[in-house]
Each structure stands twice: as C-alpha cells, then as structure tokens.
Amino acid sequence: MRMLEVLLKGHDKFYGVTDVVRLFYDGVTEDKSAGRVICESAPDAKLICELDLSGRSVTSWGAKRYIPQGRILEPGREIKRSLYLAMRELAGHDVPWGCLTGIRPTLVASEENSPEALVRDYYVREDKARIACETAREELRLLDRIPEESVNIYVGIPFCPSRCSYCSFIAEDTAHHMDRLTAYEKALEGEIRLLAPRINREIATLYVGGGTPTVLPDAEFARLLDCIYNNMSIKDNTEVTVEAGRPDTITAYKLEAMKEHGISRICINPQTMRTDTLAKLNRRHTAEDVVSIYRLAASMGFDLINMDLIAGLPFEDASSHVDSVKALIDLQPANITVHTLYKKRRATLDKSVVMDRDDTRGSVDDAVREGYDLLYEAGYHPYYMYRQKDTGHGLENTGFAKGDTGCLYNVAMMTDFRDVLSFGAGGSSKRCFIQAEGPDSKRRVERCATIKDAIGYIARYEEMAERKAGFFEL
Template identity: 35%
Template sequence: MVLIIDSHPYRYEAEALCRMFLRGRELKIFEGEDIPAEDFIYTGVFGDKISVRIKMDGKDLSAKAETSEGKAAKMEYLLYEILSEITGLKPKWGTLTGIRPVKLALQMMDKGISADEVRRKFKEERLVSDEKLDLLLSTAEHEQTIRALSKPESVSMYISIPFCPSRCSYCSFTSHAIEKAAKLIPQYVDLLCEELRDTAVLMEELGLHLETVYMGGGTPTVLTPEQMDRVLSTARSSFDFGGVRELTVEAGRPDTITPEKLEVMKKNGVDRISINPQTMDDGVLELIGRKHTARDVVDAFYMARSFGFDNINMDLISGLPGDDFDKFRKTIDSVLELEPENITLHTLTVKRSANLAGDAQKMLSRSVDEMNEHAFRCFDEAGYYPYYLYRQKGTVEALENTGFCKPGKEGIYNVFIMDETHSILATGAGGVTKLKDPHGPKIERIFNFKFPYEYIDRFDLMNERKEQVKDFYERYPL
C-alpha cells in the first residue's frame, strides 16, 4: 500500500492513523501529487481544503473537508471514516494515535475544560469509543491526585540495568542476555555508582528534590546480591532520601529472585517491586523464551511477601503468541488469587527489532481486545482501578497498556513519567534524561549511550553531557 502526502506537513499523523488499519501490511510513503500505485491512500491539504481518497481492496472512496484550524485532526478524521468503511475495523481509540491520551485530556482540563466536555470532544471529533473514554477519564482522575504531589524542584530518577537472564522473543528493549554480557557487569556497576554520585552532586547544586526512584532494565535482579547492594546503597548514601516517596526495583523475572537479593532490597529501603509473569501458562512462557514456569512466579511472589514486600506489581501481556482466551482467563484468575497491589496489563507490541516480527506474528491471538475487556472487568470486580496508561506504536489492535492498583497503591513513578510531570534523571546505559521546565511544557532530552560497552568505553564523554542539565535549569529556573 502507498500513502501519498501531497502539500502538507502531517506525514506522521497520516502514517500513524493508516497503520492502525493496515495491521502489518507494508506501507510506502510518497510525497507529491503523483499516484504511483494501483492501490493507494491519498492525502492533500491546500489552504483550508483537505482531501482524502482511498483506493483499496476493490473500493474507491473519497472525502473532502474545509477548516482553518485543526487540519491534521480533520484529515485523521476523514482517513478513519473511509478506512473504517473499507476494512470494517473500528479502532477503539478513534483517531488518537499519540502515546499519552491521558495527558492530552489533562491538558484540556488544565485549561478549564470539564471532563464532560473532554468526553464529548473526544467522542465526536476524535471518534473515541465510550469504553476507552471511561478508561481514559477514570485514569485521568487518579493521575491528577498523584501529579499534584510534584513541586517545581521535584525530580525522579531512573537507574538502568540493561541485562537479562535470556532474551524474550517479544522484547524490543536494549537488553543483553547475561551469557554474553556477564563480563561487562562488574565494570558497569562501578561506573553506574560513579554516575549516581555525580548525579547526586549535580542535584544538590541545583536544589532539586528526589521524589521517586525506579531501578529497571532489563532485569535488575540479574545482578548478584553484592552488586545490587552496591548500586542501592550508593544511591541511598549519595542522595537525600528523606522525602523519597517510592523506591521501585523491577525484579522482573522470577527466576532471578533469591532470598539474598530480597534481603538486600529490603535493607536498602526498596518499597515496591515488580514480579512479572507476563502469562501464567507454561506453554506460552516457553514459546516466548522465558526460562521459568508459572510455579516459579508464585514461589517468588510468596518469598517476597515473606520478606515484608507489601507493594508488588505484576506485569501481564495480552496477545502473546500461543495464548488464547481460555489460557488468558486462567492467567488473570491466577494473578488475582495472589492479590498483588498493582497489575499492569500490556498489549503486545510487535516491533521490527523483536524476533516476533517474523513468522511468530502469524500466531498471535485474534481476540486481544476481548482479552483486555475481560481483564478490565475482573480487575474492577476485584477492587483495582486504572491509574496510568500509555500507548505504543505497533500495539496489537492499536490498544493500550494500563496500570491498575488497589486503592492508594499507585506506582507513583509511573504516573510522573507518563504525565511528564517533572524531570527524570536517568543513569546507566540506555537511560534517557528528560528535563522538564518546572513551570511550563518545555521538555529536552539527554541520551546516555545505549549499549553497556559504549557506556563503559565512553563514560567520561557521556558524563560531560550532564552539564546540559545545569544549562537547562539556568534557562528554566525553579
């Protein structure tokens, strides 16, 4: 399929919208007025006039509109209507293709627009379904309470441990299977500790206050107990932890969790951990390359409880290859039986870098939306509510990832990062520091080197980039 962009700058919007309907079909983009293929999606904007024509699957439909503002949104609307008629699909998020729909709603509410008016606008102008509007507005309500905790001087910190015991087939993160990368870890930990100390000095100089800390990856619990202790105790002794509201470690894979590591986390004040089954079906676990069983998840969970962890998140994924509605239903039942404080339901995202993007994609279940609806119902009945959500490119059926929690157990870091409430200072390979103007919407990013070997080899150069943090806060003072 060919997408033609004629005389307008809305290529990104047009492409994102079309991909929701094309579901894996190849899409080539051409700029200009020529129509180089038999089947095509044409988009043109001339002054206030917007024109869309789609020739596809034996149908040839077109639509026109005229508007002086919101041209991209209007073009998306026309594309959605025609693509929906041709394909029979009705993506439930309507024409919203961005990562942060809740942020969009909250920005409107910040301008004094009521929740009812946001609902009306999203429904009529962006074609969002009632079901997603309920989810969106309920999440927005809970996010509002959390983001109100942030002050101009607030920042959060991300500590990256980009290593895993093995690589999951659906993974699109920069994470390195431990067998190959093990020899890098000691030096990585040394430098990470140095970066943490430097970051603490910088924060103190700038008068910044640490709100939440998230140690993620990868799988941080691939480190030995001693290595974990070094990273966590360096963080604790370098920063002022007096006002820190949450210290999360993404334990992730249950096969990496041991009593020694739980003890180290407890000793260092970790008060929230993630134990991520993704699915509780052993066959599916094997198929996606996880080297643990559902029983391991249950054992790790109770082990963590026995060490006093009373705030545990569990990540699940809907749409995994080999999964079906029945297995998914059992996964939900098994996880609810454990009564974790948080459950995060991801919808599978198929990116080019993941091994899944090839043949395995054909094995994906077709009823992902049905699975999510079922999960949402069960979570609601069990007393959980949604407190943050985000969308990703390439998610199966253009669905979303949602964090649910028991009352008062929101993962605070998750809200801050998704809402872009305040700056996130990232440490470690692959970390992206995101600087946010304390009094406005301006955001700037500083990228750490992506791979551990680059992080190690070019550490000094990378650390110099942190000078940009000072520069930012000089331009956007507290």
C-alpha cells in the first residue's frame, strides 16, 4: 500500500508528529505499537524523525537529512522543526504558520516576543509572525484588567433557529425542537438559582452565548436575563456580552430587555454579507437584515457590537470575503472577528466543497490577508487569536477591535490564565493554577465538563450544578 510513514526514534512525541503531518495531509493516524505515524493521502515516503543526543531533531528521508539550524528548542517543539522541513519538501509548499501547531499561536508568540524568532525558529510566515506578536501583547494587556482571583461566567443556550450547514456545534434547531428549548431554559434557570448565589468571587465578565441565546422567545429571554441578574452579583462595570448571533432572532423587545440590565455589548454575526451564500448555508436571514438590525441596535445605544465573518465559505471566492469585510467596515462596529472555515465532523456540508486544500488554500489565505489589511487601514487592531484543529488551510481566527474595546471574556477564555465557570449544556469550566512563580512560572489548568446534549442536561442539571460547586469549592 502506498502511504507516508513517519518513524519516531529517540522520542515518543506522537502528538507533535501527527500535528505536523496533518498540516499538509488529511487522514493521519498514530500506530503507537509500531512507533510510527501513517498517512494514506500523502505521497509514498518513509521518514525517520529523531532527536539526537544533543536534543536536536533530525528527520531523514532516504539519503536526505533535515536539521534545523540555530538554538535547540524543548523536545516537543524541536521534533516538529525537522519534520516540518521534510514535510514541506514532500508536499511542495509551506504553510502560513510553519511548524507552530496548536490552538494558541499567541502563547508561543508571547514567550518569544519577537516576530524574527517565530520566522527563524518556527518557519512562521512574516505577516503571521508580526500579527501573532502584536495580538499576544494586546491579550496580555487586556488580561491585566481581569483580576486573577475573579471568575468569568459563561451561560450557554445551545439552540439556533436553523442549523448552518457548516456547523458542528451541539446546537439544536428550534424549528424541530421548540418544546425542548422551553424545558432547557427552565433547567438553565434552575441551575443558575442553585449555583450562582454560591459564587463567592468577583464576577469579572459574563458571556451569554450559544448557539443563539436570542432564539428564546421575547418573554423567556427577558426572564432568563432577570434570573441571571437576580442570582449573580453583576456590577455596573462588569463586562456583559450577549451573543445575539442571528439577526433573524433579534427583536426590539430583546434589545430593550438587555438595555434595561445595562448590557451594551452584543454580537450580530453575518458570517458573510452575501445573501445568496447565506441561503445556501441554511441561515435564514439576508445581508439587509444584518444592516437593519445593526442600525436598530446602534440607535438604541449598543455601542460595543461584535460582528463575525468567516473566510473560506463554500460558494465564495476571495473577493466575496473581502467585500464582506468592506461592508462591515462601513458599519463601523467596535469589533470584527474573522474566522476561517475548518473541517467540522458533524457539519452537514459536503466536505469536498469546503476542504479541497489545493483549490482553497491560496485563495482563502489571500482573502484573509486582504481583509486584515483593510481592517488595519480602518483603525482596527487584533486583540485575541486562536486556531482550531483541522483547519484546512492552517489559518487562524482573529478578533479585531477599535480602540480599547476588546472583549475581556474572549481573552479570559482563550488564554488559560483565568477561571471560567459555565452554566448550561456543553460548557466547559476551568480553573487555572500557578504552579511556580517567577520567570519560569508554570500554569496548570483543570477542567470540569458538563453534559453536552440538551436532553441530558434537562434531566441532570442539578447534578451538573453540584459537580461544578465541588470543582470550584463553593
């Protein structure tokens, strides 16, 4: 059988090896008993990836040897370097983030604090190295505004008015599950009443996300906000965000209910400003709906509005995404977040439409670059960044903000330096511990998962509340 085989020698960093091969090819598997990683979609080749006695990585491909120059990194990072050099020759192209795998490029960027080091030692492309370092600095600046001893709260409503064809989230479609939404909202209120009054720490941020929280009917939506505010100690200056997501779920009544509680940060997410694409993706709103809801919210005093876009959507080319960026810049929201589509296991969308790497890599990359340039020109700067596993093009998601409007919750969530307590199905709570102070300060993160599906949560929300109370020692 023809396939790529990478033999591991002198180390057992299967994860890192798999991650690097996956940057170039799909269908990568670990064969631990044979000490190798294999990939049937790659060209026929046998590589040996080893750490030599000095700790430097060396990858051999027949008579060729790939040896990174300069300083030696810690083993987990070091083995990726030589393997990346071999893989890029095998594939015949680079990838934008070089051998920097993992979901948080800003973590390494903040450690290195130098675009040159990312380019030289991790083979990151220069533009990505620059934006990673800039974002890392901004993340740290925002992180400083979230007290270490505080907690950040997430409240999740995993329901949407229809299921976007690219979605792999657990969100349920209310067209078929309205009864379940009502039962879920009652369970969620139950969990909030059980657990929230026991929170004995300052609440730094609150994020009501989904799904689409505004899919709740007007009265239930207002009732949920009342429940949150009656049971949690939320101060006037606490950052509170509501993901209003789909414009087709936002009403003047819900906006008014949020205003009454002093909430001014919301998300209105078009994903694209092309109505024909929206219809093909099973999103039941138009680009005009986005504009009119944005204007309504702005006229009511919502001055911190985030809008999400996705680059690399099927049925679109680079210019479609760039046009969407321009359309949002015209609206001047405080935040614009640019995502890149990634392979989602549960998505209904035909993956061949989305993820033909050879067809899409270059154009999505170009679209993202041009979009970023426009955002910089319009006065936005990046403030948080993450990548998802299996991005077809190895690209990232970046939140841009105007002035000092970056969302603290996003930073708390993405940097594993602050605690998050989540309510509702599917949310993950985490506690971050400092293991050692000083320049070599190390952190340890512990997580507490909640049952993922709405039906299970409705039946077991009390147990979930107790589990988290134990986890947070409340």
